[in-house]
Amino acid sequence: MTPPGLVGRIVSVRVLTAAVLSALTIYFTCALFTYRLPGHRFVLAVALGLALSAVSVLVVVGRVFTATLPSFVRPLAGHAENFIFLLVVNLIIVSFLAPVFRVIALTPMRSPVVQRVFGVAGGLSGHVLLALFAAGVAVLAWVLVLRVGDRVVRWGPARGLAHGLDRVAVTVLVLYCLAVGALAANSVLDTSPAVEHGSEIVTVSGVSGPFGLGQISWADVRSWTVPGQIERVLLIAQRDQLRRERALPGLPVRVQMHAGFLGLPWITIVSRDEARQLEQVLEAVPTAAGLRKWLISTLADQQRWRELRVHAEAHLRAYPSDQEWVLLIAKGLREHGQPDEAAALERAVQQ
Amino acid sequence: MRRLTILVLAIALMVGWGVAYQRLSQMGSELFRTPRALALYLRGQYGLAARAYRQGQRGHVWGDYNNDQSGFWALRAGDLPLAQRRATTTLMLVPAAVEPRVTLGEIELEREQFRQALAHLGEILARQPDHVDALLLSAVASARAGDHARAIDAINRALRHNTAGTRDTLLSRFMEVAGDLAAEPPGQRPLCLLAHLHRYLRVFDEASGLVAMTYARQAIAAGDRPADAYLTIGIVHDKRGEYVAALGAMQRAIAIEPRHAEAYRWAAVEAGRLHDPALEYRMIRAAFVAAPTDPFYLAPVERVVMTWFGDARTMAALMQEAIDRDPGFAGAHERLARAAEALGDRERASAHKRLATELRQSRNGR
Numbered sequence: 001m002t003p004p005g006l007v008g009r010i011v012s013v014r015v016l017t018a019a020v021l022s023a024l025t026i027y028f029t030c031a032l033f034t035y036r037l038p039g040h041r042f043v044l045a046v047a048l049g050l051a052l053s054a055v056s057v058l059v060v061v062g063r064v065f066t067a068t069l070p071s072f073v074r075p076l077a078g079h080a081e082n083f084i085f086l087l088v089v090n091l092i093i094v095s096f097l098a099p100v101f102r103v104i105a106l107t108p109m110r111s112p113v114v115q116r117v118f119g120v121a122g123g124l125s126g127h128v129l130l131a132l133f134a135a136g137v138a139v140l141a142w143v144l145v146l147r148v149g150d151r152v153v154r155w156g157p158a159r160g161l162a163h164g165l166d167r168v169a170v171t172v173l174v175l176y177c178l179a180v181g182a183l184a185a186n187s188v189l190d191t192s193p194a195v196e197h198g199s200e201i202v203t204v205s206g207v208s209g210p211f212g213l214g215q216i217s218w219a220d221v222r223s224w225t226v227p228g229q230i231e232r233v234l235l236i237a238q239r240d241q242l243r244r245e246r247a248l249p250g251l252p253v254r255v256q257m258h259a260g261f262l263g264l265p266w267i268t269i270v271s272r273d274e275a276r277q278l279e280q281v282l283e284a285v286p287t288a289a290g291l292r293k294w295l296i297s298t299l300a301d302q303q304r305w306r307e308l309r310v311h312a313e314a315h316l317r318a319y320p321s322d323q324e325w326v327l328l329i330a331k332g333l334r335e336h337g338q339p340d341e342a343a344a345l346e347r348a349v350q351q
Numbered sequence: 352m353r354r355l356t357i358l359v360l361a362i363a364l365m366v367g368w369g370v371a372y373q374r375l376s377q378m379g380s381e382l383f384r385t386p387r388a389l390a391l392y393l394r395g396q397y398g399l400a401a402r403a404y405r406q407g408q409r410g411h412v413w414g415d416y417n418n419d420q421s422g423f424w425a426l427r428a429g430d431l432p433l434a435q436r437r438a439t440t441t442l443m444l445v446p447a448a449v450e451p452r453v454t455l456g457e458i459e460l461e462r463e464q465f466r467q468a469l470a471h472l473g474e475i476l477a478r479q480p481d482h483v484d485a486l487l488l489s490a491v492a493s494a495r496a497g498d499h500a501r502a503i504d505a506i507n508r509a510l511r512h513n514t515a516g517t518r519d520t521l522l523s524r525f526m527e528v529a530g531d532l533a534a535e536p537p538g539q540r541p542l543c544l545l546a547h548l549h550r551y552l553r554v555f556d557e558a559s560g561l562v563a564m565t566y567a568r569q570a571i572a573a574g575d576r577p578a579d580a581y582l583t584i585g586i587v588h589d590k591r592g593e594y595v596a597a598l599g600a601m602q603r604a605i606a607i608e609p610r611h612a613e614a615y616r617w618a619a620v621e622a623g624r625l626h627d628p629a630l631e632y633r634m635i636r637a638a639f640v641a642a643p644t645d646p647f648y649l650a651p652v653e654r655v656v657m658t659w660f661g662d663a664r665t666m667a668a669l670m671q672e673a674i675d676r677d678p679g680f681a682g683a684h685e686r687l688a689r690a691a692e693a694l695g696d697r698e699r700a701s702a703h704k705r706l707a708t709e710l711r712q713s714r715n716g717r
Contacts, residue, residue: 081357092364095368126372126376130373133365140361248626248627280629285629285632287664288662292661319694322695
């Protein structure tokens with residue numbers, strides 16, 4: 001078989017190509033969360049990615065239900081709905097037995113496969129089953145539409161329209177995968193060093209899925225390139241420890257970025273700027289000796305001697321009787337080759 | 352057609368399971384013990400459900416006096432005369448005993464003798480102002496007696512200890528009073544109290560939080576203790592993980608009632624969850640300033656001001672202010688001693704340590 005013939009053969013396997021395309025779409029949508037770019041358009045792109053992932057599943061389902069089945073499956077085709085119904089009933093029964101399966105999965109067994117099966121069955125309850133059923137409802141609703149529309153689609157022009165829509169969807173999905181693939185390459189092949197930018201939260205917004213199934217959050221932060229401008233950044237809850245309802249406006253943050261292999265700067269992590277926040281807290285509460293001493297030890301680790309001296313002086317102003325501790329700091333500064341800072345601190349003690 | 356019907360059935364099953372799971376997973380195991388009561392509860396018939404739950408607890412009294420010296424198990428089983436006999440016997444032997452007195456209060460509540468119930472419970476609260484079971488039962492008795500303000504104060508004071516009480520009869524009592532008060536004509540419903548009763552029920556059923564919020568919003572609109580209503584809204588937001596909204600509600604409560612210690616404390620909790628240490632510090636300090644002689648606020652203010660911030664100077668000033676108002680406040684003396692020690696003032700520290708010990712020994716100090 002010639003290569004074009006082989007491609008033609010693969011493409012003609014409509015269900016398989018749709019399934020592979022759907023898997024790729026979902027994979028690349030997940031990749032979007034890993035290799036994020038700054039900007040509000042990127043948040044829209046993620047929303048588009050999620051929508052296209054759903055569309056890709058519907059394309060697969062559509063093709064399955066309009067496919068000519070292999071001869072050995074044909075006798076079962078008339079019972080597809082029965083199988084689906086029984087699957088749903090069985091999943092509900094399994095959800096009630098899941099706690100028992102979880103306990104069984106914890107007991108030592110000869111066969112790891114059987115143990116794994118019990119583990120999976122034990123997990124088929126609660127939010128897992130809820131997510132499965134949410135997807136199942138969407139898929140079956142689509143099947144219902146296909147079944148009801150079956151008669152209409154048999155009509156020539158409508159069939160043409162359905163094929164056209166299928167092709168448009170596939171084209172869009174392929175283009176989407178290529179675009180996100182380029183974005184992924186921009187990050188994966190990037191060897192540039194990480195650069196951190198200080199910023200501040202303006203607002204944190206987001207949308208939650210139904211029944212508590214997932215949440216997408218994004219933050220508007222002060223731009224680190226154009227003063228006065230706002231940058232929108234997609235938040236990844238597990239990595240950034242920031243999400244909707246968990247951050248107040250004004251929270252100082254650090255945005256770690258890379259230049260990008262294709263010149264598209266991408267974000268690795270958005271984290272709370274604890275040092276800057278500590279400075280702000282000490283400005284508001286200058287008598288917080290515990291926090292200031294902690295900051296001073298951090299500054300010593302980072303060898304930021306001048307700032308260390310300034311904070312030691314501030315501590316002395318708040319607690320004039322704590323001269324012994326401040327003199328210890330001065331001694332430490334001298335030992336680290338900072339005689340000027342040490343002398344300044346000693347002078348402050350003597351005043 | 353048959354195939355379509357099966358498909359629709361499968362969809363309906365999945366949606367039904369999802370909805371049922373969502374609703375039932377929010378509920379505590381306490382609500383599943385009596386199926387008939389559960390059905391009534393799910394239909395929103397709280398009064399009937401509460402009585403059915405209590406009926407479910409009734410039956411044979413297991414154990415003799417030695418196993419039920421407070422009389423609670425006899426009361427729970429529905430044998431009020433036996434419960435009373437056991438409680439009074441214990442009180443004769445140990446007049447200062449607390450639990451039999453709580454049982455007597457609950458027996459009077461069961462007999463709808465609300466004034467007598469409040470008298471028994473008041474006796475305990477005079478000795479132990481933060482006895483959670485006594486506070487919760489007194490809230491029910493006050494609500495029944497029409498003293499809604501006292502009921503709200505008792506609920507707020509009890510629930511700040513982050514427990515719903517130790518007696519499993521409390522749930523049905525709150526449910527019953529919530530159902531009965533909600534059945535009153537719309538203009539006469541005690542909206543803020545209903546919000547607080549549902550705040551208690553939220554401990555056992557997340558869905559009650561939304562009911563509490565609805566009543567609280569109506570209470571705000573009606574001017575019925577709006578600061579407490581905002582506090583309820585804020586706490587429900589907090590339990591739902593909506594910390595920014597919770598902080599906003601607490602700040603509204605504070606704006607309405609600038610000496611609302613609980614609103615300040617909750618604002619501090621939210622500030623902590625939202626990673627704002629400066630606000631947390633300000634709010635917890637304000638909570639203590641609003642209630643300087645309430646021992647409950649000593650631990651949180653010490654944790655933030657002294658242990659975390661290391662602000663011995665502010666801690667010493669706060670404790671001194673509390674002692675000026677109540678010289679017998681042993682807890683404040685103890686903390687002042689610790690703050691003075693951190694400030695290097697050993698003489699002052701040992702003086703307050705000594706005073707605290709004397710006060711504790713005299714049993715008058717707190």
